[in-house]
Amino acid sequence: MKRVQFEHSSIPYLFVAPQIAIIVIFFLWPAAQAIYQSFLLEDAFGLSSQFVWFRNYSDTILSTSWLQSAGFTAIFSLLVTFLSLSLALLLAVKANEVIRGASTYKTTLMWAYAIAPPVAGLMGNLMFNPLIGDLYKFFNAIGWDFNHKLDAFDASFVVILISVWKQVSVNFIFFLSGLQGIPKAVNEASMMDCRSPTRRFWTITFPLLAPTTFFLMVINITYAFFETFGIIDTTTQGAPGGATTTLVFKVYQDGFRGADLGGSSAQSVVLMILVLILTVVQFRYIERKVHY
Amino acid sequence: MKNWNWRLISTHAILIVGVLFMSLPVWVAFATSTHAPETILRDGLQFLPGSHFFTTYNEVLFVEGGVMKSVLGTTMLKNSLILGLGFAIGKVIISMLAAYAIVYFRFRLATPLFCVIFLTLLLPLEVRIIPSYEVLAKLGMLDTHVGLIVPLIASATGTFFFRQFFRSVPDELLEAARLDGATAWGFFIDILVPLSKTMIAAILIIMFVVGWNQYLWPLIMTTKEENYTLVIGIKQIYQILAEGGELPQYQKAFALTILATLPPVLVVLIFQNWFVKGLVESEK
Amino acid sequence: MANLALTGIRKTYPNGAVAVRGVDMTIDDGEFIVFVGPSGCGKSTLLRMVAGLESITEGSIHIGDRLINDVSPADRDVAMVFQNYALYPHMTVRGNMSYGLKNRGMPKEEINKRVNDAASLLRIGDYLDRQPNELSGGQRQRVAMGRAIVREPEVFLFDEPLSNLDAKLRVQMRIEIKRLQRRLNVTSIYVTHDQTEAMTLADRLAVINDGKIEQMGAPIELYNNPATLFVATFIGAPQMNLLPAQFDGEKLISNTLSLSGYDGLPQSQNLILGIRPDTLRTDDNGQLEMRVDLVEQHGADNLIYGAILNSENTDSEETEFCFKTGQEVMPEIDSTLRLGFDPDKTLIFDKESGDRLR
Numbered sequence: 001m002k003r004v005q006f007e008h009s010s011i012p013y014l015f016v017a018p019q020i021a022i023i024v025i026f027f028l029w030p031a032a033q034a035i036y037q038s039f040l041l042e043d044a045f046g047l048s049s050q051f052v053w054f055r056n057y058s059d060t061i062l063s064t065s066w067l068q069s070a071g072f073t074a075i076f077s078l079l080v081t082f083l084s085l086s087l088a089l090l091l092a093v094k095a096n097e098v099i100r101g102a103s104t105y106k107t108t109l110m111w112a113y114a115i116a117p118p119v120a121g122l123m124g125n126l127m128f129n130p131l132i133g134d135l136y137k138f139f140n141a142i143g144w145d146f147n148h149k150l151d152a153f154d155a156s157f158v159v160i161l162i163s164v165w166k167q168v169s170v171n172f173i174f175f176l177s178g179l180q181g182i183p184k185a186v187n188e189a190s191m192m193d194c195r196s197p198t199r200r201f202w203t204i205t206f207p208l209l210a211p212t213t214f215f216l217m218v219i220n221i222t223y224a225f226f227e228t229f230g231i232i233d234t235t236t237q238g239a240p241g242g243a244t245t246t247l248v249f250k251v252y253q254d255g256f257r258g259a260d261l262g263g264s265s266a267q268s269v270v271l272m273i274l275v276l277i278l279t280v281v282q283f284r285y286i287e288r289k290v291h292y
Numbered sequence: 293m294k295n296w297n298w299r300l301i302s303t304h305a306i307l308i309v310g311v312l313f314m315s316l317p318v319w320v321a322f323a324t325s326t327h328a329p330e331t332i333l334r335d336g337l338q339f340l341p342g343s344h345f346f347t348t349y350n351e352v353l354f355v356e357g358g359v360m361k362s363v364l365g366t367t368m369l370k371n372s373l374i375l376g377l378g379f380a381i382g383k384v385i386i387s388m389l390a391a392y393a394i395v396y397f398r399f400r401l402a403t404p405l406f407c408v409i410f411l412t413l414l415l416p417l418e419v420r421i422i423p424s425y426e427v428l429a430k431l432g433m434l435d436t437h438v439g440l441i442v443p444l445i446a447s448a449t450g451t452f453f454f455r456q457f458f459r460s461v462p463d464e465l466l467e468a469a470r471l472d473g474a475t476a477w478g479f480f481i482d483i484l485v486p487l488s489k490t491m492i493a494a495i496l497i498i499m500f501v502v503g504w505n506q507y508l509w510p511l512i513m514t515t516k517e518e519n520y521t522l523v524i525g526i527k528q529i530y531q532i533l534a535e536g537g538e539l540p541q542y543q544k545a546f547a548l549t550i551l552a553t554l555p556p557v558l559v560v561l562i563f564q565n566w567f568v569k570g571l572v573e574s575e576k
Numbered sequence: 577m578a579n580l581a582l583t584g585i586r587k588t589y590p591n592g593a594v595a596v597r598g599v600d601m602t603i604d605d606g607e608f609i610v611f612v613g614p615s616g617c618g619k620s621t622l623l624r625m626v627a628g629l630e631s632i633t634e635g636s637i638h639i640g641d642r643l644i645n646d647v648s649p650a651d652r653d654v655a656m657v658f659q660n661y662a663l664y665p666h667m668t669v670r671g672n673m674s675y676g677l678k679n680r681g682m683p684k685e686e687i688n689k690r691v692n693d694a695a696s697l698l699r700i701g702d703y704l705d706r707q708p709n710e711l712s713g714g715q716r717q718r719v720a721m722g723r724a725i726v727r728e729p730e731v732f733l734f735d736e737p738l739s740n741l742d743a744k745l746r747v748q749m750r751i752e753i754k755r756l757q758r759r760l761n762v763t764s765i766y767v768t769h770d771q772t773e774a775m776t777l778a779d780r781l782a783v784i785n786d787g788k789i790e791q792m793g794a795p796i797e798l799y800n801n802p803a804t805l806f807v808a809t810f811i812g813a814p815q816m817n818l819l820p821a822q823f824d825g826e827k828l829i830s831n832t833l834s835l836s837g838y839d840g841l842p843q844s845q846n847l848i849l850g851i852r853p854d855t856l857r858t859d860d861n862g863q864l865e866m867r868v869d870l871v872e873q874h875g876a877d878n879l880i881y882g883a884i885l886n887s888e889n890t891d892s893e894e895t896e897f898c899f900k901t902g903q904e905v906m907p908e909i910d911s912t913l914r915l916g917f918d919p920d921k922t923l924i925f926d927k928e929s930g931d932r933l934r
């Protein structure tokens with residue numbers, strides 16, 4: 001905190017008031033609403049409701065479809081995080097090495113950041129369109145009996161590919177700036193101490209990038225949880241048979257399509273708890289970073 | 293020496309493959325959007341621009357029924373701009389004020405209020421989307437710009453960014469300003485805001501992109517076609533293509549993706565340095 | 577008119593750390609006072625309490641007849657030059673200098689007049705429309721001073737203002753600050769950890785250690801007559817030589833030394849004999865034998881470092897020793913020098929309390 005602060009009775013409250021008002025109305029109220037509704041069971045017409053304790057939780061969360069979705073979300077998040085981080089790290093390391101064309105590479109590798117997930121989803125969807133999609137035709141031509149409308153593995157492949165594609169640029173930007181943040185003298189010292197570039201990378205550069213990597217892992221898992229909604233909604237829509245339904249997509253599906261408010265709210269609350277756990281991890285990371 | 297050359301070549305090869313992987317899909321989307329629907333249906337995706345550029349984009353942007361039932365592409369473009377700009381500007385103003393109070397003032401409720409603000413970071417809008425919708429419905433704010441933009445501002449990412457930045461401003465500046473007789477508001481306007489110019493620009497850019505790209509919230513918030521943003525239009529065209537028709541208008545779908553992509557990409561490219569700085573700074 | 581009085585000043589931080597433990601001093605109008613001490617001794621805290629940037633736990637501060645404990649920094653009529661200058665980076669030099677005056681609602685012509693006067697005094701008139709990042713370190717330093725001068729305050733406060741400059745510029749600015757203060761005749765407090773700066777600038781010097789004033793007085797007074805071991809070692813470069821000593825009622829004994837003429841000292845095993853390096857001389861009959869380890873040639877002077885030979889208990893640690901002499905004395909490394917000194921110029925301290933006994 002600042003060594004010197006203003007001491008004033010009312011002014012700071014005026015300054016935080018807009019933010020707090022928005023948070024109370026559009027954050028705390030809905031969050032409380034979600035918790036409240038997660039304990040209610042509404043009849044089919046939404047006319048009356050009944051307090052049912054944890055029944056919504058047990059009904060939805062123990063259902064096969066929720067467990068299937070949770071399993072998919074876990075695998076999906078891990079794969080998207082791992083693949084997009086590896087790809088971005090490879091590209092960042094290479095882009096950091098070249099001198100000629102460095103800025104062109106940098107620009108052309110990062111601009112996809114600005115593309116919205118659903119837009120990426122629709123583009124990918126059209127690339128995999130059975131009628132016109134070259135990728136669809138290509139995979140079938142090389143002997144893979146590819147059909148993402150029917151096959152769960154193929155559908156997951158499409159969703160993961162697009163999600164990774166969309167996320168590479170953000171990771172690339174962070175990795176590149178992390179690499180450029182390593183002092184030149186450290187690189188020069190390591191060049192004198194170690195002949196092999198590969199060994200140099202794994203023993204010096206990669207450990208120095210650890211804070212960035214850890215931060216990006218949290219960012220990427222959050223992305224895979226939430227932001228990929230737009231991709232799934234414009235490609236598989238959770239099909240086939242719920243094989244590509246993430247937890248967030250399921251909240252939306254059950255709440256809006258299925259009009260199961262109680263169940264959907266219970267899922268929301270469970271998601272909140274999951275995110276809270278994720279954040280605790282992030283917090284421990286931040287604390288660790290302070291010691292650096 | 294020879295060894296070294298091979299290394300350089302492989303480095304460039306990897307980068308070029310990476311660039312193609314990132315850029316080719318968008319290029320193909322653009323190239324295909326400039327062809328006639330018959331061509332696309334017959335020959336598949338196109339790698340070179342065709343002759344239908346003007347026809348396609350004219351229909352999508354200016355002709356009623358060209359892409360949606362009634363709404364024009366230009367209207368969606370306008371809605372997207374309002375969302376992107378409104379979100380970015382609103383967020384910057386509100387979060388700067390809050391961050392200023394938190395960093396520069398000692399007041400009794402500072403800690404509890406800070407905790408409330410921090411809480412919003414933990415829970416994205418997506419997890420409370422349905423109750424949020426209900427609250428907005430109760431307030432009669434569905435299908436309004438305010439109802440669309442303000443709930444998105446509730447998440448305090450910007451506040452944390454500015455908090456971080458303000459904390460990196462040397463303490464002595466406030467001390468010097470106090471000796472110079474600056475008031476709380478005077479220090480904010482005369483010193484802190486001009487000092488944050490670059491940061492404000494960076495946040496505006498990032499938030500414009502984030503706002504422009506919003507999907508789930510506008511999707512459930514807007515019921516009338518005239519309020520659709522371009523990104524929501526994507527959903528509609530997906531629906532149309534999924535249902536199938538006599539002659540699928542793939543070129544329009546591609547044109548829409550290009551239109552929805554172009555403005556944020558341009559912003560990011562033009563203000564690349566600010567944007568990267570802002571994005572990376574927010575990590576700290 | 578604008579004398580400054582600190583009475584019973586104490587500072588305790590909320591976490592319990594005590595930074596200043598009881599400071600009393602009166603500073604006369606126009607006097608240049610330097611606070612000197614090691615880092616963390618509380619000297620900056622004391623200065624910031626005068627500025628109003630730190631609250632006062634106990635005690636009172638008066639400027640003239642005015643109690644300023646609860647007066648806001650802006651209304652205390654003090655101006656401060658910060659260690660890192662704290663220039664507003666987005667304002668021009670003129671903007672930086674006039675900001676405080678504008679906030680006081682001063683008419684524009686008056687502001688311009690004051691800024692121009694200060695700028696010509698400091699020779700920064702050509703840079704008035706530049707921004708701080710277009711200036712060199714020395715120029716920024718001048719702007720920071722200009723910002724203080726235009727306010728025409730009752731008291732100037734300097735918080736280690738020269739520590740960010742290179743050695744040559746530091747000496748130059750030091751002279752300039754002194755000259756400026758003489759000319760404006762404004763009461764000033766200057767904080768530094770550099771004893772050369774302290775010695776050369778101060779009318780009076782306050783040596784601060786562990787939140788207390790060890791001694792206050794004219795620089796040369798502190799050099800010649802330090803009240804404590806701390807002051808004796810802190811003031812003067814190279815540092816005073818210290819030898820463990822004992823007094824048996826007749827003679828003062830330290831290693832091979834046996835000196836008479838110290839009547840009146842208490843009998844004690846725990847004394848310290850202090851000899852300034854510049855009071856030594858080569859003397860074939862001298863009692864001190866020094867082995868030469870290193871010779872630093874500073875030009876006019878040579879500093880000879882080594883150890884005092886200890887015939888009695890050779891296994892104990894040798895005492896580091898320094899001898900300041902002219903450039904003509906150039907002994908071989910590992911040779912032995914015989915040194916003499918004037919007992920009247922030596923100082924005797926109690927090892928436990930650090931108090932000076934003679």
